[in-house]
Amino acid sequence: MTDKPSLDILLCAPRGFCAGVDRAIQIVDLALKKYGAPVYVRHEIVHNKFVVDGLRAKGAVFVEELEEIPEGTDAPVIFSAHGVAKSVPAEAKHRNMFFLDATCPLVTKVHVEAQRHAEDGHDIVLIGHRGHPEVIGTMGQLPPGKITLIETVADAEAFAPRDPDNLALVTQTTLSVDDTSAMVMVLKSRFPNISVPAKEDICYATTNRQEAVKAVAPKVDAMIVVGAPNSSNSMRLVEVGERAGCRVSVLVQRADDIDWDQFGDISSLGITAGASAPESLVEEVIEAFAERFTVNVEIAVTAEENIAFNIPRVLRQLEEASGH
Incomplete structure (x- = not known):
């Protein structure tokens, strides 16, 4: 052998x-x-x-x-x-x-913020990706024209509001923390009175997963993000890996998608998964590598998560009976 x-x-x-x-x-x-x-x-x-x-x-x-x-x-x-x-x-x-x-519930929180700002008479700036379902949903909380979408720093620099002193900012929950902060900085410098959320709208899970990649990517030869190409938070993890200095940072949906040519001469590998990717697919990827390499798996913990959200009341008794 x-x-x-x-x-x-x-x-x-x-x-x-x-x-x-x-x-x-x-x-x-x-x-x-x-x-x-x-x-x-x-x-x-x-x-x-x-x-x-x-x-x-x-x-x-x-x-x-x-x-x-x-x-x-x-x-x-x-x-x-x-x-x-x-x-x-x-x-x-x-x-x-x-x-x-x-x-x-964290998306609902953004919806509520947008509505509250509109009631206070603000025009709203939304940082997000056009066409993403979350952006469509948030923009659809208010009448057309009440929310302006900003996708890039260039958009933030070119934005010409009706009333520069009467703006409020919300963001999509699954963005790159670093990209968003660059856009926020531009908007704040151009419009000092803009109302910004006390804490970024980017959700705790998106932030935590990006921080974990930032910690791991500089230490490994390659980085795999298990996730879907239409998953915003997964695609942001790939970008974060590249920016953190990992020469190969790729998205795979599952083990069958691995392009083995990219992983021929590596001795270290970082693996993460987007917020909508099940752990079984991560295990599948590790097993695929274990067939080709003698693997030593170490867990790099950068944060602990213990958040859970309630199920709608009509389903709650069933949830309790099933022991969730």
Whole structure:
């Protein structure tokens, strides 16, 4: 038997599921147990194909818009963790749908902030990525034109508000902490009176996972982020790895996606996972490396997480009975 090369794996902690994703998946699972299939879910509940396929196999039906759901159904409709525009629950009520909202409470917090600022007469600046479901949901909390989207430092430099002294800032929860702070600095220097959240809207889990990558990436030859290409927080982790000085920083959805040519001559590897990637996929990646290398896995802990969010009341008794 040939000797396998040795490989030190540094496993980032925290990584993977955050409390909001955990809650959203539980809501779909518990709804399927309580009401049976089908349960309709508007948009992917979280941005991970493996998770979505698993729920689909249990009887969840994923749609992009409510109009795809048959008229007169009494099956539950669930809104994804990313949040929705106000028009979506309004349409659901109009159609007499029974709906459950799996929006992450930290996204809801941004929605509430945006509405409060609007009530106070501010125009709102949202830092985020155009077309991302969370951004669509946040912009949809207020009438058109009330929120301006800023995606880059150049946008922040070019922004020409109606009333420069009457602005408030909110951000998408899954952005790069460093990119966002650069945009915030530009906006603050240009508009000193802008109202900025006391604490960044970027969620604790996004921040913690980025900090873990910053700590690990300079110490390893390559970095793998387990996650989906449409997952904003996963893509930001890849960028953070590159910026922290890791020459190979790549996203893989699961072990089958690994391009082994990129990992031929490494002796150390960092692994993390986006907030919507299940731990089973991380284990699958480690096992794939263990087939080719003699692996030594060490966990690099940079923060402890013990946050959990409540399930909607209609599902809570079921949750208690299942021992969550």
